[in-house]
Amino acid sequence: MQTSVLIVGQGLCGTWLSFWLQQMGIDCIVIDEERPNTSTRVASGVINPVTGRRMTRTWMADEVIPFAAKAYEELGRVLRTKYEGRGTNEGRGQGQEQEQGRGQEGSLNKNDVFPANHQPATIQLIQRCDIIDFFNSPDRRKDFEEKAKQYAAEYLQWPQDEAAMQQHFRYELGYGFIAPAYQVDLQTMLDGWRQYLLQQQQLLAQRFDASQLQLLPNGVQYQDIRADKIVFADGIAAHAAGFFQLLPFALNKGEALILQIEGLPNNHIYKKGNSLTPWRGGYFWAGSTYNNHYTNDQPSEAFRQQMEAWLQSVLKHPFSVLDHVAAIRPATVERRPFAGWHPQHPQVGILNGTGTKGVTLAPYFAQQLAANIAQQTSLLPVVDVARFARVLSRS
Ligand SMILES: Cc1cc2nc3c(=O)[nH]c(=O)nc-3n(C[C@H](O)[C@H](O)[C@H](O)COP(=O)(O)OP(=O)(O)OC[C@H]3O[C@@H](n4cnc5c(N)ncnc54)[C@H](O)[C@@H]3O)c2cc1C
Structure with a gap:
């Protein structure tokens, strides 16, 4: 092949x-070997223009966020078109519909990505979902006020009535909006694209075995596949072994609870130290941690206890825990992705290192790498692994 x-x-x-x-x-x-606790499977799917304790504008926000918003819409349309006549899910509602039934009709089981009797215009992978940022402390409020006047002004806004959330949350210092923010239904995206690739016979659902890879002068051979290039988009596996193992990864573990919460509107992301994000099926995702000193990739009792205590302290609605998930993020020391080609093996490439921002960064830099392959256009130097030529030459 x-x-x-x-x-x-x-x-x-x-x-x-x-x-x-x-x-x-x-x-x-x-x-791809399907695994339940990969970073993408566990992520909440948020695109957030202003992040962190210091409310820093997301790197390249003005470029990558509008690009990502369009790209997820485009992928939804392509998935819809590919399955025209076969029926698809109805996606998720917009506006008021979104508040009422978000995720419920459109949420899908893994094996039921394209049920047989719906033909909507698109599979809605992304929707606007602004963040309600409850202030944890007077300092946080002051920071917000200052940042709202400064560079982040276009992303930080004040609500008309800061008491409007009192029926849902306990808070004393008010809140602001971070907007526009988005939420992506990563499960539907992964399952839909996987199903599409399988039908095109473009997906081998198996573990990649590096011992079977042969480098040829102008390409690679893997089992019976002869390819011009190979690109490793294998997440944290790249840090454990392989051509790019020496890159400066800084992995960290994140955990989340999947919750049923009666009475909480699912048209916003709620943030008060931790975050509550609408999740498919009308549920909520609650997380997360950024643990650099983890000993395994499994859900921990300590996280569950800490998160349940947090929920009890902030939430005025009863909740039940449906699931507890964990994964390791493929983050990097410089907080910039890795894209490009191995200095000694130009047929071997990488796309990785999206860290806490994969939902925002992956569409943009994947497109850059694809254009590099198709049209030999250049990669942004700050993501190009050519910057680590010396380190990589040691491998
Ligand atoms: C708790 C948590 C919350 C997060 N929330 C957000 C968020 O809200 N917004 C955001 O932007 N980012 C978020 N992230 C980060 C985001 O998930 C990552 O940046 C992104 O998913 C990384 O994607 P990836 O494709 O590099 O890696 P992965 O998702 O890990 O994908 C790698 C794939 O390679 C496969 N693979 C690996 N080795 C092999 C092999 N030998 N053979 C075959 N297949 C293999 C794996 O099975 C997997 O399918 C979050 C992460 C976590 C853990």
Whole structure:
């Protein structure tokens, strides 16, 4: 079998790279072993223009956020078109509909991505979901006030009535809006694109075994696949072994609870130290931690206790815990992604290191790498792994 690009991994990075390659007319095959606790499967799917304790504007926000918003819509449309006649899910509502039934009709089981009797215009992967940022302390409120006047002004707004959330949350210092923010239904995206690739015979649902990879002068051979290039989009696996192991990763673990909360509107993301994010099926995702000193990738009792205590202290509605998930984020020391080609093996590439911002960054930089493959356009130097040529030459 012959292909242009072999991609290892179908998380956010592998999904977007294979999507853009396909849009550019470049054929590819993806190898992915489906695992329940990958970073993309566990993520809340938020695109947030202002993050962190210091309310810093997301890196390249003005460029990458509008790009991502359009890209997820485009992927939803492509998934819809590919399955025209077969029926698809109805996606999730907008505006008022979104408040009422968000995720319920459109939420899908893994094996039921395209049920047989609906034909909507698109599969809605992304929707506007602004953040209500409850101030934890007077200092946080002051920061918000200052930042709202300064550079982040376009992303920080005041509500008309700061008491409006009193029926849902306990808070004393008011809140502001971070907007526009978005939420992406990553489960539907992963499952939909996986199903599409499988039907196109472009996905090998198996573990990639590095011992079977052979580097050829102008390409690679893997089992019976001959490819011009291979790109590793294998998340944290790249840190454990392989061509890019020496890159400065700084992995960290995150956990979340999946909750049923009666009476809480699901048209906003709520933040008060931790976050509550609407989740498919009408549920909520509550998280998270950024733990650099983890000993395993499993959900921990300590997190569950801490999160339940937090929920009890802030939430005025009863909740029940349906699931508890954990994954390791493929973060980097510089907080910038890794894209590009190995200095000694130009047929071997990487797309990785999206850290806490994969939902925002993966569409943009996957498109850049795809264009680099299709049209030899250059990569942004700050993400290009050429910057680590010396380190990588040691491997
Ligand atoms: C708790 C938590 C919350 C998060 N919330 C957000 C958020 O709200 N917004 C945001 O932007 N980001 C968020 N992130 C970060 C985001 O999830 C990551 O940036 C992104 O998912 C990384 O995608 P990836 O494709 O690089 O890796 P992954 O999602 O890990 O994908 C790698 C894929 O490669 C496959 N693979 C690996 N090795 C092999 C092999 N040998 N053979 C075959 N397949 C293999 C894996 O099975 C997997 O499918 C969150 C992360 C966590 C953990």
